[in-house]
Amino acid sequence: MTNPLVPARLLGAGDPQALPGHVWPASARRNGTGAIEIAGVLLADLADRHGTPLYVLDEGEAKGRAARAVAAFRGAAEPLGARAHVYYAGKAFLSADVARWMRDAGLRIDVATGGELAPALAAGVPAARIGLHGNDKSDDELATAVEAGVGSIVLDSAEEVDRVADAARRAAVVQAVRLRVNSGVHASTHEYLATAREDQKFGVALTQVPAIVAAIRARPELRFLGLHSHIGSQILGVGGFAEAARRLLVVHRDLLRSGEVPELNLGGGFGIAYTEDQEAVPIEQLAIGIVGTVAATCAELGIAVPDLAVEPGRWIVGPAGVTLYTAGTVKDVELQTPDGPATRRYVSVDGGMSDNARTALYGAEYQVRLADRISEADPVLVRVVGRHCESGDVVVQADLLPADAGRGDLLAVPATGAYHHSLASNYNLVTRPPVVAVADGAERVLITRETLADLFARDAGLTEPMPAVSAAQEAE
Incomplete structure (x- = not known):
């Protein structure tokens, strides 16, 4: 990895598609096709049924x-x-x-x-x-x-x-x-x-x-x-x-x-x-x-x-949580560094600081993994960012993803069970994600997805009910 923007902690990292057991839930694994399962439940199936962003709790x-x-x-x-x-x-x-x-x-x-x-x-x-x-x-x-x-x-x-x-x-x-x-x-x-x-x-x-x-x-x-x-x-x-x-x-x-x-x-x-x-x-x-x-x-x-x-609190529930996102816009930014030119790849997702405020608040560091497949492409440095109107709207400051990761891919960020849903907001009038628990190959909704109707029910200036909008439409 010759990119001078790659932080030291990533230079000696292992397989950028692995799921280190001290960060991910113990039940997390990649199946025969390379897709991630937690507690026997395929994350891609959860995303299909519940939409993204989605908090998953083991x-x-x-x-x-x-x-x-x-x-x-x-x-x-x-x-x-x-x-x-x-x-x-x-x-x-x-x-x-x-x-x-x-x-x-x-x-x-x-x-x-x-x-x-x-x-x-x-x-x-x-x-x-x-x-x-x-x-x-x-x-x-x-x-x-x-x-x-x-x-x-x-x-x-x-x-x-x-x-x-x-x-x-x-x-x-x-x-x-x-x-x-x-x-x-x-x-x-x-x-x-x-x-x-x-x-x-x-x-x-x-x-x-x-x-x-x-x-x-x-x-x-x-x-x-x-x-x-x-x-x-x-x-x-x-x-x-x-x-x-x-x-x-x-x-x-x-x-x-x-x-x-x-x-x-x-x-x-x-x-x-x-x-x-x-x-x-x-x-x-x-x-x-x-x-x-x-x-x-x-x-x-x-x-x-x-x-x-x-x-x-965090010690108990933090490692049990994983947040799922759908990747959107991918943008390479060319930069000049003291060590020469470098590229930082920005991968936008359909969530951001409204569902993970810790990066903006504390400069917290996270990992990200391609969740619905495995790739043979070379790893590249990425910064995973959200869809909000803030330059500080960052989910993952720096990690490695396969070079072919892009629009439509399912991304998973681990260790998000604590202080994520609790700190979630409606910034830019986005709706808050649901929380789904998984155990023994089954799933159960703990917190339902907030809808636009939920969001605007408190707006006294709206005299007509909000039209029905699908989760996919709300995420756009």
């Missing part, structure tokens, strides 16, 4: 990873005489079926808004197994959560102490609460994903904790569970979590002198591999590293190991 992969997370943390905590509570972070992707999968796998559900709380409750998740957090909860959200009997509310500021206590008093209940703390750990991740740095909107400073906890304990309507920390998202190592645990446990020890502190919640943010060159830490290794640090620090401080809580 049900077995998501369920399996959920069970692994529970087993990993419980297995690490139980020998220490502590319990581990694993919450699924619903913000990653939440539907009624996914909530049931997590419930049945033994997880609790972590929600951040009333909109996330509602489907979790409607799906049959016991309220006592739901936690609510957020930096600006409304009075209605707090009242709904308290009246429903949610198991915990994460307080994000001093003012929430009285607001939650008043809601609990009106409901005649005692509400369990945690206090979110900024540990000051600067996690190695994108600036927008680092959530424990001092100058940001979440949580309270460590120095504020004693006074706020005293205020919590002064309200009989509240029961203090412990401290909550979330250092960021898409973190690929153990070090940041371990350091946050050490810092919080010092405060935890001090709080024990004036009352019970039964739990410590270390949040989520466990990263996944989006491209072949990335390597995520196995959840079992994360659990051993985090829990081991907690145990060692507690021994140094002379305190008992508390019950632990964690909140994985």
